[in-house]
Amino acid sequence: MMPPKLAAKIVGVLFILAAVTSIIAAFILYKPILNNPDYLVEGAKQANQVILGTVMELTLVVSAIGTATTMFPILRKYNETIALWHVCFRFLEAIMIAVGIISVLSLVTLSRAFVAGGATDTAAFQASGTLLTAIHDWTFLLGPLFLLGINTMMYSYIFYRSRLVPRFIPILGMTGAILVFTCALLVMFGVIEQVSFWGGILALPVAANEMILAVWLLIKGFNDSALASLSVNNTKPTTITAYM
Template sequence: MNSNKKAAKIVGSLFILAAVTAVMGLLFYNPILNGPDYLIKGSEHANQVITGALMELILVVSAIGTATVMFPFLRKYNETIALWHVCFRFLEAIIITIGVISVLSLLTLSREYVEAGAPDIASFQASGILLKAVHEWTFLLGPNFMLGINTMMYSYIFFKSKLVPRFIPILGMTGATLIFLAALLEMFGVIQQISVWGAILALPVAANEMILAVWLIFKGFNESALATISTKKKTFGSSA
C-alpha cells in the first residue's frame, strides 16, 4: 500500500511539474517566437530562450515519467492500452523535443544574424519562418493532438477500473475529445493555435490533469479497486 501511495504522489507531482514547465517554457520563448524583430530579440535574450528550452525538456521528462509510473497500474486492467499509452506518450515527448531543437536552432540563427552586421535579411527571415513553423507544428501535434490520445487512454482505464473517482476520468475523456478536436480545427485553419477558442477547448483537459494530480497526491489510487483487479487477474490466470 505504501508503494502504491508513493507512486501516486510521484504521478501527481509530475503532472503538476509538466503543466508548470509547459507554461513557463512558452513565456520564456516570447522574445524569439513573437514579434517582427525576433531575429534581434532572440540573441538579446539568449539566456531566457535557453531557460525556456530547459523548461520544455523538463516537461518531456515529466511526461515520460507520468506514463512509466502509471504503467504498472494501468496494465492491471488492460495491458494493451497501457502499453499504447506509454508508446504514444514517448511519441508526444519526441515531438516536443523536436520543437525544442527548432527553437534552439532559431536562437543560433538569431546570433548569426546579429554577428553578421548587415546580412541578407531575406535569407535569414526565410530560415526563421521555417524554424518557427516547425515549432508551431510540433506544438500542435504534441501538446494537442497526441495529448488528446494519451489522455483518452488513461482516462478510459481509470473510468473502467475505478482507480480514481469517476468524475475525474469523465472530465479527462471530455477534455481529451475537445483538445483533439482543437488540434484538428487548428490543422485545417478553422481556429488559431493561440486563440480564445483554443484556450476554451484546452481548459477541460488542463483542469483534469490538475484535479487528478491533486487527488493522487493527497488520496492516491483506490486500494480496493487495485485489490479487485488483482484478484480478477489471479482468478482468470488460474482458470486458464
C-alpha cells in the same frame, strides 16, 4: 513495482511540473523569439531567457515520460494493451516536443549568426527563421494537443472502468480528450488559431483534468479497494474451454 501510494504522489507531482514548465516556457520565456517581429535581433539579446525556456520544456519531456512509465504497472493490471499504447504514444508526444525544442535552439543560433554577421542577407535569415518557427508551431500542435488527446483518453478510460480514482475525474478527462483532439483538428485545417479564445476554451477541460487528478493523487492516491480487486483478477488462473 513501486508502492501504489508512492506512484500516485510521483504522478501527481509530474503532472503539476509538466503544466507549470510548459506554461512558463511557451507563454513567457519564448516570447522574444517566437512572438516578436524582430526575433532575429531579440533572440540573440535574450538568448539566456530563451534557453531557460528550452530547459523548462525538457523538464516537460521528462515529466511526460515519467507519468506514463510510472502509471504503466498500475494501468496494465486492467488492460495491458491500452497501458502499453499509452506509454508509446506518450513517448511520441515527448519526441514531438523535443523536436520543437531543437527548432527553438536553432532559432537562437540563427539569431546569433544574424547579429554577428551585421544583418547581411536578411531575406535568407528570415526564410530560415520562418521555417524553424513553423516546425515549432507544428510540433506544439501535434504534441500538446493532438497526441495529448489520445493519451488522456487512454488513461482516463482505464481509470473510469477500474475506479482507481473517482469517476468524475476520468469523465472530465475523456471529455477534455475529445475537445482537445477536436481543437487540434480545427487548428490543422485553419478553422481556429491554437493560441486563441476558442483554442483556450477547448483545451481548458483537459488542463483542469490533469490538475484535479494531480491534486487527488497527491492527497488521496489510488483507490485501495480498486487496486486490490485488480490484483485479485490478475492472480486468477486462466481457464481454457474446449469446444467440440
